[in-house]
Amino acid sequence: YIIIEDPFETTVGEKPGELRVFLKDDLTTPKMQRMTDPGARLEMVGILKELHRRLNGRKTKQLDIYLECNYFKPVEIELEEIEITKEDEEKIKELAKNPNVYDILINSIAPSMYGLREIKESLLLQLVGGVPQVLPDGTRIRGDIHILIVGDPAAGKTQLLKLVSKLVPRGRYVSGKGTTAAGLTATVTRDEEFMGGWVLEAGAVVLSNKSIICIDEFDKMSKEDQINLHEAMSTQTVSISKATIQATLPAQTAVVAGANPKLSRFDPYRPIAEQIDIPDTLLSRFDLKFILRDIPSKERDENLVDHVIKSRLAEDEIKPAIDPEFFKKYIGYVRKNIKPKLTKEALAVCKNFFVNLRSKYAGEEGGTVPLTLRQFEALIRLAEASAKIRLSDKVEKQDAERAIRLMKESIKQLGYDPETGKIDIDRAEGGVTSAKRSKIRIVMEVIDELEKTVGKTIPIEDVISALEEEGIDEHTAENIIRELKNKGMLFEPRSGMIQKI
Structure with a gap:
């Protein structure tokens, strides 16, 4: 294994240190291996030893050091494994009964940022996720929700992504500018020192397994790197077959991506695909897509400036509605214990919305295609997440309506075609309108x-x-x-x- 120093504990500008670790005997049992999954934060105790570097298979006089580990313990657990006391559980159930539970939790996400109600609500549903399913034929339907935020410069995307990445354990923030496919998914490197073979190194998406990854400057990544995310976002695995390594790594990771328009500012009269460098096939894998626009408005600008002033002069007024630690416990409890089932009423609401919107323009010349089955599956995930917030074991009509409202907002922002005055999902998905x-x-x-x-x-x-x-x-x-x-x-x-x- 290779362990890396926590970047947040290093001096500013300093590269995190790396150290090879050798595990053996009782530390390699299946139970212990689960604790050393890529991305785990560990405290290790062992003996530092010297090892000759190898060059072309031969030992050199140069020495490296490695740690022969005798003991380790995890210092950060997965979101679903957060320790929750009986007192915490009672508080969670009490909050879930509050009719304003959604508002309370939404106001706990990035309270320093003004507005963005629909985006914050969507991020809340993303944090709890839907219910993953495995069909009888082995097909896995993901429960994680993916969100894309396209915005003008200085609209607050980066700040929002960084804040969201800190809301849950193992959450990560990366920038597309300095990220490659290997850095996001996985790569294979040669290990001359220990085994003399090849070693698999997990990327950021795998390291964030069962959590969330926030990818900023998504449009700045190369096309090849973006395409390599297809598998991770769809089947939630990362497969690699290089040299002697053939492996499939778990990547049950929710993706939040931030992107900028090509021409700096967003143009509502051009399709989204023409304005950001994201392949259509990858764009369609995002369940919800939102626009952050910096449009001058006296009333909005006054409210925005007032909010900034409050954050400087009256910090208590922009505190999260609930303590961040309790927020993590609430999300962790929901993800672990609540697996709601769809009711006939909720399914009927989603089905009617889907069928009616698809058939609305079906008979017209050049008719638009408002929704596809991918959006219907996203509706189900959003409705399930809404039910989980209430600690409900059933997905009810109100959950379906919340999912539809967010889906409508997403399609309206990116799918409205000014040439026809209609909503066209191809415009939002990056295809030809x-x-x-x-x-x-x-x-x-x-x-x-x-x-x-x-x-x-x-x-x-x-x-x-x-x-x-x-x-x-x-x-x-x-x-x-x-x-x-x-x-x-x-x-x-x-x-x-x-x-x-």
């Missing part, structure tokens, strides 16, 4: 018609002129033609001419 699909269809139909008269190779000017007659302006036509060329549907055999592939 229904309005754009309709225009692409018109472009291809115009090219098909021109082929009959002009031939396979068509002047671009002729295509644009024909599209203008169809109501598509020159700028839009040029953009769509460029996009179709990038996707390999059209190509330029020579300058100024296009042809279908």
Whole structure:
């Protein structure tokens, strides 16, 4: 094993130290191995010993030190293993009976930050999560909720993510700027000193197993690194097959990601995928997506400044509604003990919302696709989390309505298409909007018609002129033609001419 010094206990700017540890005999039993899962914080006692470094399989005169461990104990337990006394349990049950329990818990999340009610409510549901299920065929349905926050600069994303990462044990905050796929998921390194073979090192997502990871600057990560998160966010495992190592690591981790628009400020008239560097397939794995916009408003700005002043002059007024330690116990108790079942009434509410919204525009030309099955599964997870907050063993109508309200807010913020005035889930998921699909269809139909008269190779000017007659302006036509060329549907055999592939 390799142990790393706690970054929060080091001098500012200093790299955390690393030390190899050798465990043997009773310290390698299955029970002890569970205590040494990647990400565990431990106190270790042992004997420091010297070891010759190896180069190309041969010993050198350079020495490294390692710890031959005799004893260790965990100093930080998992969220679900927090010690809860009978007195704590009574307090938890008493709070759950309070009709304002949601408000109390929401006001305990980042109280120093003004507003953000829907985002904080969503983060609360994320912390408790839904109910994971394993189907008879072995398919695992995740219970963890993933959230994406896209915002203008200075909107408070980073501060919010850092505060959320501290709400639960093993929570982690990382920045996408300096993070690679290996640093997030897992990597394999050579171990010349002990066994002379390869060693598996877990990344941040695995280290946060059964907790939460907050990834800031998500859009700054490379495409390859983002794609490597697909498995972790969907099946909640990280598989690696390199050298002699073949392993599947658990990654039951809830992901909160923060991203910035490409052009600094968010533009409501462009689809989300065009403004942030996140693959569509990964974007669709987020259950909820929110926009943080910095829009000047006299009333809001006055309230915001008043809140900042309060935080400086009257700290008691922005204290969490409940003690942070008790907050952790409440979340830990809920996650461990409450596994609510869906009632017919709650399922009917979710089903009606899903079916009605999908069929609303179904008969219209270029009809939008408001929801997909992924959003329906997210609705179920959110409703289950809502029921868990109340310590209820049943998911009731009010839980389904809370999930629908948050889903509507998420889709409204990212899925509203100003061209049609309708909600389109493809806009929120990063795909091609229904309005754009309709225009692409018109472009291809115009090219098909021109082929009959002009031939396979068509002047671009002729295509644009024909599209203008169809109501598509020159700028839009040029953009769509460029996009179709990038996707390999059209190509330029020579300058100024296009042809279908």
